[in-house]
Structures are given as C-alpha cells and as structure tokens.
Amino acid sequence: MDRFRDFLNRSLRQYGMIIALVAIIIFFGFMTGGRLIWPRNVSMLVRQNAYVLILAIGMMFCILTGGNVDLSVGSLVALVSAMSGLTLTRLGLPSWLAILLSVLTGLLAGIWQGFWIAYVKVPPFIATLSGMLIFRGINNIILDGQTLPLSGLYVTIGTGSVPDIAPNTVPDFLRIGDLLRLQNKPEYLNTTMLVTGLVLSVIYVLVVIFSRQSKKKRGYEVQPLHLVIIRVIAFFVAINLFSYWLAMDDGLPIMLILLVILYGIYNFIANRTVLGRHIYAMGGNIKAAELSGVNTRRMMFLVYSNMGLLAGVAGIVTAGRLMAASPNVGMSFELDAIGACFIGGASAYGGVGTIWGAVVGAFIMGVMNNGMSIMGLDVFLQSVAKGMVVLLAVAFDMYSKSKSRLG
Amino acid sequence: MSEYILEMKNITKEFPGVVALSDVTFKVRKGEIHALVGENGAGKSTLMNVLSGIYPYGTYSGEIIFKGAECRFRNIRDSEAAGIAIIHQELALNPFMTIAENIFLGNERARNGVINWDETNREAAGLMKRVGLSEKHSTLVKNIGVGKQQLVEIAKALGKNCELLILDEPTAALNDDDSDHLLRLLQTLNREHGLTCILISHKLHEVIKIAHSITVLRDGKTIETLDNSVPVSENRIIRGMVGRELTDRFPKRTPKIGEIGFEIRDWVVYDPLDEERIIIDHVNLYVRKGEIVGLAGLMGAGRTELAMSVFGRAYGKKISGTLIKDGKEITLHNISQAIDNGIAYVTEDRKTAGLIHIQDIKRNITLANLKEITNRFVINEDEEILIGKDYRERFNIKSTSVFQKVGNLSGGNQQKVVLSKWIFAAPDVLILDEPTRGIDVGAKYEIYKIILQLADAGKCIIMISSELPEILGITDRLYIINEGRVVGEMKTSEATQEEIMSIIIRSSAER
Numbered sequence: 022m023d024r025f026r027d028f029l030n031r032s033l034r035q036y037g038m039i040i041a042l043v044a045i046i047i048f049f050g051f052m053t054g055g056r057l058i059w060p061r062n063v064s065m066l067v068r069q070n071a072y073v074l075i076l077a078i079g080m081m082f083c084i085l086t087g088g089n090v091d092l093s094v095g096s097l098v099a100l101v102s103a104m105s106g107l108t109l110t111r112l113g114l115p116s117w118l119a120i121l122l123s124v125l126t127g128l129l130a131g132i133w134q135g136f137w138i139a140y141v142k143v144p145p146f147i148a149t150l151s152g153m154l155i156f157r158g159i160n161n162i163i164l165d166g167q168t169l170p171l172s173g174l175y176v177t178i179g180t181g182s183v184p185d186i187a188p189n190t191v192p193d194f195l196r197i198g199d200l201l202r203l204q205n206k207p208e209y210l211n212t213t214m215l216v217t218g219l220v221l222s223v224i225y226v227l228v229v230i231f232s233r234q235s236k237k238k239r240g241y242e243v244q245p246l247h248l249v250i251i252r253v254i255a256f257f258v259a260i261n262l263f264s265y266w267l268a269m270d271d272g273l274p275i276m277l278i279l280l281v282i283l284y285g286i287y288n289f290i291a292n293r294t295v296l297g298r299h300i301y302a303m304g305g306n307i308k309a310a311e312l313s314g315v316n317t318r319r320m321m322f323l324v325y326s327n328m329g330l331l332a333g334v335a336g337i338v339t340a341g342r343l344m345a346a347s348p349n350v351g352m353s354f355e356l357d358a359i360g361a362c363f364i365g366g367a368s369a370y371g372g373v374g375t376i377w378g379a380v381v382g383a384f385i386m387g388v389m390n391n392g393m394s395i396m397g398l399d400v401f402l403q404s405v406a407k408g409m410v411v412l413l414a415v416a417f418d419m420y421s422k423s424k425s426r427l428g
Numbered sequence: 429m430s431e432y433i434l435e436m437k438n439i440t441k442e443f444p445g446v447v448a449l450s451d452v453t454f455k456v457r458k459g460e461i462h463a464l465v466g467e468n469g470a471g472k473s474t475l476m477n478v479l480s481g482i483y484p485y486g487t488y489s490g491e492i493i494f495k496g497a498e499c500r501f502r503n504i505r506d507s508e509a510a511g512i513a514i515i516h517q518e519l520a521l522n523p524f525m526t527i528a529e530n531i532f533l534g535n536e537r538a539r540n541g542v543i544n545w546d547e548t549n550r551e552a553a554g555l556m557k558r559v560g561l562s563e564k565h566s567t568l569v570k571n572i573g574v575g576k577q578q579l580v581e582i583a584k585a586l587g588k589n590c591e592l593l594i595l596d597e598p599t600a601a602l603n604d605d606d607s608d609h610l611l612r613l614l615q616t617l618n619r620e621h622g623l624t625c626i627l628i629s630h631k632l633h634e635v636i637k638i639a640h641s642i643t644v645l646r647d648g649k650t651i652e653t654l655d656n657s658v659p660v661s662e663n664r665i666i667r668g669m670v671g672r673e674l675t676d677r678f679p680k681r682t683p684k685i686g687e688i689g690f691e692i693r694d695w696v697v698y699d700p701l702d703e704e705r706i707i708i709d710h711v712n713l714y715v716r717k718g719e720i721v722g723l724a725g726l727m728g729a730g731r732t733e734l735a736m737s738v739f740g741r742a743y744g745k746k747i748s749g750t751l752i753k754d755g756k757e758i759t760l761h762n763i764s765q766a767i768d769n770g771i772a773y774v775t776e777d778r779k780t781a782g783l784i785h786i787q788d789i790k791r792n793i794t795l796a797n798l799k800e801i802t803n804r805f806v807i808n809e810d811e812e813i814l815i816g817k818d819y820r821e822r823f824n825i826k827s828t829s830v831f832q833k834v835g836n837l838s839g840g841n842q843q844k845v846v847l848s849k850w851i852f853a854a855p856d857v858l859i860l861d862e863p864t865r866g867i868d869v870g871a872k873y874e875i876y877k878i879i880l881q882l883a884d885a886g887k888c889i890i891m892i893s894s895e896l897p898e899i900l901g902i903t904d905r906l907y908i909i910n911e912g913r914v915v916g917e918m919k920t921s922e923a924t925q926e927e928i929m930s931i932i933i934r935s936s937a938e939r
Contacts, residue, residue: 239810241814242813293806294802295807299798302791302795305786308780309775309784312763313763313796313849314740314763314766314767372787373786
C-alpha cells in the first residue's frame with residue numbers, strides 16, 4: 022500500500038499541472054464562448070506560442086542549475102531574425118543556408134555568454150542582461166530600423182502544415198465537428214493528421230506495454246497494471262483528440278513536428294543522460310555535486326550555449342511566422358519563457374523542474390495570452406493577469422512546500 | 429549577593445537522539461578568567477550557546493543566574509542586554525565595513541535611526557585604544573589580519589558594555605605573537621577593568637598561563653573545576669578531559685593487512701585565500717591495503733584540508749607533492765580524475781556538501797558513479813532502483829523506499845546514504861572525514877561495521893576523527909596531525925588518549 026501511495030504522490034505531482042492546464046482551458050473556453058477551442062484557433066495557438074515552448078525548454082535548464090535565468094533570449098530572437106533578413110533577403114542566400122547561419126548565430130551568442138558565465142564567473146543575471154542590450158543593438162545595426170520580408174523555408178516552418186496525403190477519405194461517421202458546431206465553416210478532416218495521431222498513439226501504447234514486459238522479465242520494478250492502463254488510455258485519447266482537432270483545420274503544422282522533436286530530445290537529456298543528472302545535481306547542492314565529480318563550470322557553459330541554440334530556433338520560428346525580420350520582434354520573450362518555467366513547477370532555487378513542466382507552463386501561458394486576446398481584454402490588463410498568475414503559481418508552490426514540511 | 433557573577437545550575441540540553449548536556453553545573457566568580465576545556469563534542473559550545481540565548485529559554489532545562497537574578501534569554505539580544513557577550517570561533521565581522529562600523533554593528537550610535545558618525549568614530553577610537561589597535565577607525569576590516577580582527581571583536585563586545593565576555597577558541601587561528609598579545613590583553617582587561625572572561629581553548633598551556641579556574645567538561649557532564657591559582661599540570665587537566673572507559677562501543681575485527689596501497693609524499697598546500705600561508709606542511713603518510721589509518725588531531729589541525737587537497741585538489745593553492753597508488757604515481761587535477769583513480773572522500777560536512785537533499789536516496793547513491801549504470805549516454809533508471817534497494821537493505825537505511833528524499837532522513841541514515849554513494853563508486857582508497865559526527869550511538873556502531881567491512885575487502889581507509897576514543901577503537905595505526913604537520917605516528921594498540929593529547933599539546937608549545 023505504501024508503494025501505491027508513493028506512486029500516487031509522484032504521479033499527482035507529475036500530472037497536477039495538466040489538471041491546471043485543463044482547468045484554464047475550460048475557464049477560457051467558457052469566457053470566449055467556445056471560440057478558444059475552435060480548431061482554427063487551436064492550430065493558431067500552437068503556432069503562435071511555439072516560441073515560448075522552445076525558449077522555456079532551454080530556460081528550464083538555466084533555472085535547474087540554481088535558479089539562474091537568461092534575460093537575453095528575447096534580444097537573441099531579434100538578432101537571429103535580423104541575421105535571417107541579412108542572409109536571405111540582402112545577400113540572397115538560399116533559405117536553408119540562411120536558416121543554418123541564423124541558428125548558428127544563436128549558438129555562437131550562447132557560447133559567448135556561456136564563456137563569461139562559466140569561465141569568468143560573471144553572474145548569469147548580469148552576463149545575460151548585457152547580452153540583452155548587445156544583441157538588440159546588433160539587430161538594429163543590421164536592420165537599420167527596417168523590416169525585411171522573409172520567404173521560402175521560413176514561411177513553410179512558420180505557417181505551413183504537412184500536405185494531406187489522401188484528401189476526403191475520412192468516413193462520414195467521424196465527422197462529429199459539425200454536430201458540435203465547433204467551427205464556423207463546413208467540416209474538413211485532414212487524413213495525414215488523423216493517421217499520424219493514430220499511429221503515434223498506437224506506438225506509444227506498444228512501447229509502454231513492451232517496456233513494462235521486458236522490465237518485468239529482467240526483474241526491475243514495474244508500476245501497478247491498473248495505473249498503467251489508466252495512463253495509457255488517457256494518453257491515447259488525448260493524442261487522438263488533439264490530432265482530430267488539428268485535422269479539422271489545416272492538419273499537422275510543421276512547427277508541431279519541430280516542437281515534438283525538441284521536446285523528445287531535451288526530455289531525454291534531462292531524464293536519461295549523465296549530463297541531465299549532473300545539471301539536476303548541481304542545482305540541488307552545488308558543493309555536493311562538485312565533490313561527487315560534477316564539472317559545474319562545464320555544465321554552466323553547456324546550458325547557456327544550448328540556450329543560445331534554442332533561442333536561435335525560436336528566432337527562426339518567430340521570423341517565419343511573421344514572414345519578416347523586424348527590429349522590434351522578441352520583446353519580453355524572456356519573461357514569457359521564465360514565467361512558463363515557474364508556472365510549470367520549477368524551483369526558484371534550482372534543482373527542481375521538468376521539461377514536461379516547461380511545456381505545460383508554456384501552454385498555460387499560451388492559452389492565457391490567446392484567451393485574453395479573444396476576450397478583447399486590454400493588453401495592459403493582460404499583462405497584469407499574467408503577472409498575477411506567475412506570482413500565485415510560485416506562492417502556491419511555496420505554500421504547499423511549507424505545509425508539507427510542517428505535516 | 430554571592431561571589432559568583434554567573435551560576436548555571438543543572439543545565440540539560442537534548443537534541444533529537446542525543447543528550448548534549450546532562451545536568452551541567454558551571455559557576456564563574458566575578459572578576460576571574462575561567463577556562464572551559466574538554467574534547468570536541470564535550471558540550472562546551474552547547475553550554476555557551478545556552479548561556480548566550482542562541483538556544484532560548486525553554487529549549488533546555490535548568491537555571492541560569494547572572495548577577496544574582498535568574499535569566500531567561502529568548503535570543504542573543506537578551507543576553508547582550510544583560511551584559512554577556514560571546515565571540516565565536518568564526519568571527520562575525522563584515523569585511524567590507526570599517527573597523528568603527530563593525531564595532532557598532534547592531535549597536536549603532538544613532539538617534540531616531542540616524543547614525544551619528546562623529547560619536548561612532550570617537551567612541552570607536554576610544555575602544556580601539558583600550559584593546560591596543562593602532563589602525564585608523566576607517567580601515568576596512570578585510571585589510572587587517574585575523575589577530576587584529578579578533579581585537580575588533582573584543583572592542584565590539586566592550587562597546588556593548590559587557591560584563592562577561594565569552595571567547596570560543598580565540599587563538600585557534602592566530603600565530604604565536606598575536607596569541608600572546610590577545611592573552612595579555614585579556615589579562616589587562618581583567619585586572620584593570622574587572623572584566624570577567626570565559627575562555628574556551630584547546631591550548632592548555634595558554635589556559636594554565638592565564639586562567640584562575642578551569643572547568644572540565646566531558647560527554648556533556650561537568651567533571652571537575654580546578655583551582656589554577658597555583659598552576660596545575662597539563663596532564664592533570666588531560667586526565668579529566670579523556671578519562672573515560674572504553675566499553676565495546678566498537679565492533680571486533682582481526683585485521684588482514686596487505687602491502688602499501690596508497691601513499692602521500694611531501695605534500696604541501698597553501699591557503700586558497702592567502703597564498704603565503706602554508707596549511708599543509710610537508711606531510712608524508714601511507715596506508716596499507718585492508719588497513720584503517722586514523723588521522724588524530726584537533727579541529728583546525730589541517731586534516732580536512734589535507735584530505736580535500738589530495739582528493740583532486742578540492743582545496744588549496746600551490747599544491748605540491750606526490751601521490752602513489754599501487755606503486756604508481758598518479759596526478760589528480762580535478763575531482764572526477766580522483767574518482768576515476770579510485771579515490772573517494774566522504775565529507776565531514778554532510779549537510780552542505782555531502783548530499784543533495786531534494787533528491788531521493790537512489791539518485792544520491794549513484795551520483796558519483798553514473799557511468800556504472802550508463803550505456804552510451806543513457807542512464808538505466810531501473811538498474812538504479814535495484815542498486816538503491818540493494819544498498820538500502822545492506823546498510824539498513826531506515827526509509828519508506830528508495831524514492832524518499834534524503835532531506836527527510838535522520839543524520840545516521842543520511843550518513844549511510846553518503847557512504848553508500850562512495851562505496852558504489854568502487855574506490856580503492858576511502859578517506860572518511862568525521863564519519864560519525866552528529867550521529868547517535870546506535871547508528872555509529874552500524875557505520876563502524878561498514879567501515880570494517882570495507883577494510884576487510886582490502887580497501888585502504890583513512891579516517892579523520894576528532895573523537896579520540898573512536899580513533900583508538902577502530903583504527904589499526906594512526907598519525908597525529910597538528911598545525912598542518914604530522915607530529916606523531918603510532919600503532920593504535922600502543923596508543924593512549926593521554927599520549928596523543930600530550931603530543932599535540934607539546935607540538936603546539938614547541939612552535
């Protein structure tokens with residue numbers, strides 16, 4: 022029974038945020054008269070908030086090292102978009118090369134900051150504050166205050182979706198969207214999206230079953246069967262529901278593929294590699310980590326270099342969606358990313374937080390942004406609301422921690 | 429009015445699982461210098477913390493009578509208001525403030541929150557003169573030496589009009605000149621101003637030189653109060669300090685000792701903060717396989733610094749010397765090289781440097797040797813759980829499961845996790861720094877058993893401990909370290925506590 026309670030506690034912590042996300046979706050769903058969950062809006066929401074998600078993943082690692090943040094990512098997004106304008110529009114390079122060079126610029130900027138932070142020991146707050154000024158400045162120097170149009174692969178990444186392999190092949194009984202009056206246009210179902218969702222969810226189920234089997238065979242501890250079944254069913258339904266929703270619009274956004282891949286890679290790094298383990302260890306207790314052989318300087322260097330790389334990717338995504346390189350892009354992106362991490366359960370002292378949490382936090386931020394926009398709320402009021410949510414999320418975390426210590 | 433300025437009666441103070449003070453009675457006459465001596469862990473600092481209100485009234489039992497009235501201090505401000513000042517071993521000065529600012533820190537010369545700098549500086553100058561500080565009052569504290577910083581602390585205490593001054597190991601970090609100056613100052617303040625002092629010190633020759641009476645504590649009990657108006661001998665004091673019987677608090681074992689496995693030659697280390705100051709002075713020592721070698725000495729003797737500098741230069745600057753393992757010289761530039769070369773160091777500072785409290789048992793155990801459970805960058809978390817379970821059972825780590833966070837374990841069980849971590853790292857040489865500090869007796873016995881098992885498995889074990897009975901009870905051979913040097917080596921079977929203490933004290937006196 023102890024084991025069961027232990028597991029329940031762990032999974033509650035893991036899924037508590039999902040419950041919060043669902044609650045927020047329901048809330049804004051009501052407040053916007055259902056428009057929030059219209060397929061058109063859902064697919065827009067994914068594209069609009071991809072940058073928060075990408076940045077939040079990188080930011081989570083910064084926070085894990087000990088509550089450090091990177092203030093420069095907004096400016097870095099701007100710098101990368103300026104580089105895109107420079108290489109693609111001014112120099113006329115092919116768009117794949119422009120993308121490569123721009124992402125590389127992000128990585129170099131990250132390495133630059135990582136160097137000062139890890140090897141010169143400039144506090145991250147200050148190093149990235151100066152980065153924030155430097156990168157924004159370079160953006161303005163490059164663009165000279167102009168906005169440059171972008172095309173080619175940029176637009177594909179920013180707004181495109183995977184073509185429908187077999188249009189109009191979905192059987193009629195699946196068309197329930199019209200009945201629910203979920204959108205304001207006649208129903209269309211994208212086969213590619215539906216099939217992808219179905220295949221992924223089946224693979225997921227098989228992986229869970231087989232890894233459980235093989236774990237059991239090799240004598241490792243496995244989760245109780247009924248809990249696994251509940252989890253598998255929940256995920257199966259969630260994945261397919263989501264893909265159905267996107268299928269009602271324009272199908273599988275290319276950006277979503279990018280997000281899933283990034284999530285997969287970084288979640289893997291955080292949970293399953295020595296690198297990830299060392300980052301968690303140094304955030305938990307830097308002295309103990311050092312005495313256990315963790316090279317904390319190298320960790321700082323890698324984490325901030327990687328943040329630059331991801332800011333580069335976020336820059337491409339943002340520039341692509343706007344189809345332009347502009348001087349004002351990326352304003353306060355860093356705050357969205359930091360907010361997403363803390364909403365997603367990161368500890369302000371480091372050592373606690375998951376990539377999953379960053380993703381859910383980013384979605385909560387996104388739903389709030391989007392929901393409030395649809396409601397036509399004043400931008401300044403939106404800002405107040407977001408600030409309050411971040412504050413309350415962390416306050417609640419602190420409160421529940423102090424409660425559990427007393428009890 | 430009695431002749432005593434301070435009477436502490438029947439003081440008992442318990443911590444979870446440990447009785448730190450048991451029915452202690454301690455009386456200080458007005459106008460005397462009263463020395464408080466005892467081994468590490470005898471309860472001296474605890475007693476002074478009770479007196480100065482750090483452990484507030486209600487957390488201990490017993491009675492404190494100061495200047496004839498019973499006192500119930502709730503915090504350190506209360507005791508200061510009554511006229512008791514304590515100077516801790518670690519000085520409580522702000523290095524970036526001036527001497528004058530430090531003297532009146534927390535006791536500002538101010539009206540309505542506005543500081544009167546003229547008055548501050550004038551009074552500071554007066555106090556500095558009294559303690560013999562010739563610096564300007566505007567000098568920053570970081571720019572004066574430790575000896576003078578100690579004088580600033582005393583001036584600070586005098587600025588609070590204290591009548592009873594407690595000094596905890598004031599000369600531990602000082603050289604001989606500074607120590608002499610400090611002791612003479614105490615005598616002057618005592619004679620001319622009638623200041624009563626309580627002096628905690630390990631340096632018995634100093635105690636005998638300036639104290640009027642000496643109280644000996646051992647195992648949280650008052651053993652005796654000696655009258656030092658006719659100087660007593662050091663041996664007389666030592667007998668009181670260590671005179672306890674050894675029962676079988678240690679597991680039995682027949683050592684199987686092999687050839688030399690690890691050797692430190694001509695090891696020299698300088699202070700990382702002050703590169704002129706030598707911390708480890710040409711130390712030579714060796715350990716045979718299957719042997720437990722003790723490093724005996726007082727706190728601050730340099731044993732931890734020695735161990736950490738050997739462990740991949742985790743401490744110190746300008747390190748020189750040779751490390752030889754299994755007959756081959758090894759060079760260790762950082763900690764992960766040390767671990768790869770089969771060396772492990774179990775820190776004395778379990779709380780702040782030994783464990784990651786927010787992580788669970790299994791993760792703490794595998795941290796120093798993740799590559800053991802890693803296959804091409806991927807950690808096998810299932811294997812990790814099995815390893816955690818194995819150590820949890822083997823060492824009887826009392827916990828709900830391997831998923832329990834180590835921050836919620838008791839001290840003894842935390843120490844077992846730390847040991848598990850280093851045993852899982854599969855070292856050949858284990859340096860254990862105060863492995864039983866802050867652990868209750870039962871858990872200590874279990875830790876000893878683990879240490880003996882490791883030795884029997886052929887590992888070289890170096891054990892640092894400030895508890896002499898522990899060193900005598902568990903090691904095969906021991907080195908005595910004092911002030912960064914090896915001042916003695918002997919077989920444990922031929923050693924006694926008295927002998928070790930007197931070697932330490934003699935070597936301090938010689939310098």
